[in-house]
Amino acid sequence: MSSPAVRHSASPRQSLSPTATSPRTTSTTRTSLQQLLPTCQRCRRLRRKCDTQLPHCRPCQRAGVECLLFDHALKQTLPRAYVQSLLTRVEHLEAVKASGRPTAGHTTKTSTVKASTVVATPPSSSATTQASPAASVVAPDGHPHSVPSPTYDVVVPSASSAGKSRYWGASSVFALTVEILQHATARGYVTTDDMDCPGPHGQQEPGSDIDADADAHARADAKYAEADVNATAGHLGAATEADIRSLLQLYLVSSNTLYGFVDPDQVQADLEVYLAVRRQRSGQSPTASLGDLAHPYFRIAMMCAIACATRARYRPQRTAESLSYYAAAVPFVEEVTAEVSPASLQALLLLILFCLFFPRKGDVWKLLDYACRLALELGYHTEVEEGHGPQGHPDVPDVTDPALSAAPAPQAVPSSMASQAEKLRRATFWGLYAIERIVGQLFGRGSDLPESIVTVAYPSALVSAAATSPGVDRTALQEMSIAHHYRLVYLRSEIFRTMYLPAGRPVDEKTPTLGWLRQQYQTLRAWRDELALPEGDAREGVATLTCDVGYDATMCFLFQPLLLRALRGGGGGDAVDGIGADSVAVVASDPFYSSLRLIRTYEKIVRAPETSVLGSYPMTFMSAHYIYLASSTLLAHALLRLDGRICTLKRMGDGSEGDDGEELDWGMYVDASSSCLILLAWCGERWPGMLGMLGVYQKLFARTVRELIRRGILK
Structure with a gap:
């Protein structure tokens, strides 16, 4: 085995971004750009004449193979269908801009984010390109125009290293942040100037700490x-x-x-x-x-x-x-x-x-x-x-x-x-498995440990009937709890593969049905009930807290696609099992309340005395991501409620199978908003890369609370 260096020049999971297309691209410009396409790899290898047809050249289309080209800027092979998806995305944005959607008392503006220029994510070159379901928008000529549904995977040019970019998958909190900022700027809650204002340590990209370009800091x-x-x-x-x-x-x-x-x-x-x-x-x-x-x-x-x-x-x-x-x-x-x-x-x-x-x-x-x-x-x-x-x-x-x-x-x-x-060997593997899975999912990136080959048992047996009985001491309970948490990571990985992989696949092909979401919720809830420790139990420790945090974070993770789609379009004809139509999108209330619990848990940890059990809880960068995720989820729900084009489902754990909506507890949102900002500021002091969006989130929390009160939603 070769020895790894502690500092490396580049991450193998980073991807480079193509040059972003100007938003003023027209059909004429598209034709001009299309003429610049290079010869595909198959035609070059066979020395045949290639054309610039999209998504496949004619020789590849007749042969029934995927048409691939080599991007010299990215230094990787891309399908031609990816080029088509970029051009189609630009046309879609132009159509939305030309449709003149009214904003909340402000003139319509293109929802751009100067702090992070977002472009579509290239699909895997080995994946077969599939046609994405069409969504109807109004074209500049006044006629309906069908475009493929976009993905929520994003590639953001690095602010610290020229010519490099960072990839964030749809499961990442940063993908949710991009949609929040685009939604908020389109409705005038913040401006692009707000996102250009430097923070206490200068404007930085969120997540630039863990995903830092090594060359920039070497x-x-x-x-x-x-x-x-x-x-x-x-x-x-x-x-x-x-x-x-x-x-x-x-x-x-x-x-x-x-x-x-x-x-x-x-x-x-x-x-x-x-x-x-x-x-x-x-x-x-x-x-x-x-x-x-x-x-x-x-x-x-x-x-x-x-x-x-x-x-x-x-x-x-x-x-x-x-x-x-x-x-x-x-x-x-x-x-x-x-x-x-x-x-x-x-x-x-x-x-x-x-x-x-x-x-x-x-x-x-x-x-x-x-x-x-x-x-x-x-x-x-x-x-x-x-x-x-x-x-x-x-x-x-x-x-x-x-x-x-x-x-x-x-x-x-x-x-x-x-x-x-053998116990140590099992604990070593599952410890690595948990870190690798969670860190990868926090950034929306694939795994190096496929479940299909994992046969090792968990490091501790769990007897659910007697797990929380008074006869089980703290040490034994912590051992059982961390093994229980490894099971949650395994369940979460199954959800990740279903909803978020492969990267670049159209979102409507990955958006789960409501029935599937209910089934996953019941599985997660059953996991939670097996080892649910009463709040304030004297045997509480780092492992039981990790189970609490993991469960609530997974609830946000499970229902994030609904939030992403609602923020992107607010409905637009997309429905989930028949719920939501035309201008109404569907979101779940469970991640809202899970986010509130996450904030309370971390506030309790941060405020705990040094000598207490909670004082030994390791607050790593993963904890900062969970705080960021909870704050973003709460903001997303508030923005959508003010938008008024959503149906918020009842909590799935209340025993109701109906699809009627419910009003969220906005009083709890107001109470938690200050805690969110305190925790985000604490994370920013510890990891300066988290300070990039603190000022923007502060304005969004203040603006949403005022609007909720002004509109009579919060009484």
Whole structure:
């Protein structure tokens, strides 16, 4: 296995954007642009004359094959149908603009967003292009014009790196943000000038932290790298053994509860090696090779770095300590990831966890790719026979560090030790699975771990009948809860594949029916009822809170396509199982109330005392995305309610099967709006990339609350 660098030049999941077409494109311009199409790859290979017909040239159409061309700007192969979808999208926008839709007391304007120029997303070159269902709009000549339904996947040119772009799929909160901003600007709630106003740290794209272009920050990071290494000796030399033990304990009860790939029984042996190395290296070069001692030293340093990052929300000085521990570990990345071994996988996972706190310190996408490939190579995705490893060898747990003694030869091991090793192997795989799935879905990107090959069991058995009985202590309940959360991630992945993949597919082909949504809701609700802990239970911990957050976030995730379609068109003839017609769109009330619960949960976590159980909850960048998602979902519902062209279904959990609408509790919306802004500001202080839209969201919350009161909706 090649050793991954902590900083990479580009992410494998980033895609480059074609040049955005001018909104003034006419039919004549379309013809002119169409004449510029290059020869398709098939005609070039066969040396045949090609034409510029769309979506296929005539030779490819007669042969019944997909017509592909190579885009030199994107450096990738695209179907010609993608070019047609771009041109059609421009015509659709021109038709909407020419139809003269009235806005709320303002002159009609094109809903453009200067902060993020949005273009359509190219479909996979391997996917067969399908004709999308047509929607009727009024063309400039006054006649109805049929255009394909657009997708909600977006590609946004990078503000920090010229010539590069970022891809956000329809499941991402950023796709929802784009629709919110377009809807709000079209109705005059905000202007494009509002989105050009710099924030406290300058205008930044939302999400620019975790999805940062490595080239844009490499020089800035290199400037401080040497200072970090030089400061390491001072920070770590001052750290007492008691402080290190306290940090390790915090890591075990927080991050390791959620992603249990560190064996607590191994920590003590690793700590002894770490302390011995630290004493021996006093005054030596911090980058000198450690040989066999590298793994335990690296593990302890990274666990301390992650624990300091967890505690930094109470003690800002812990941020500097976290970066110092990280700087001490970085020189040994190549040594600890050079082999195909469980220890290398563990090192990659520790780097990934750290990147969730400090996204710009590494390329999380490449680290996840490396970790997924290594996990598959080690066979962690499959079950094994008792007493044997995934490759047919006895599974000997690493109870003695290889730095202290030679590794034992393969031999039969006691069943208790084999059971512990198997438990750790399962926890490692599912911890990686959960991170890879959730991070990918937060950005609308595909997975590297297909469900079809996963046969490994969950790391803990769940007995639902007795799971929440008073006889189950907190430790056992947390173990069951995190295994329960892994089941939710698996269910959520099934939903993601159905609704959001493949990217670029027309939205009407992916929009679920109401019956399907009800079925998925019942499945998720049944999952929740299996391990529902009463609010305020003394056994509450990081795993049970993760289940609460995961369930409410999945509700928003499940019903987001309805919000996207309603914001885009407000109906326009689209109906869900016969509900909604002409100018009425259908949305669900469940994500509204789930968003309120998400905001309350995170507010409770942020306000919790440092010494409390909630004080150990790791607030990573995924938490920031969930806060952003909840705030955006609430805003979307408010904007649609003011628009007045929606039917809001009753909550699916109230036992009613009717399709009658209900009025949402807008008093709760007003109460939560200030909490949303406080949490978004808190995230912006921690991750400056989140500050880009804070001012815009502040104006939107204030404007929607005033309008709800003025129109008598909020009494």
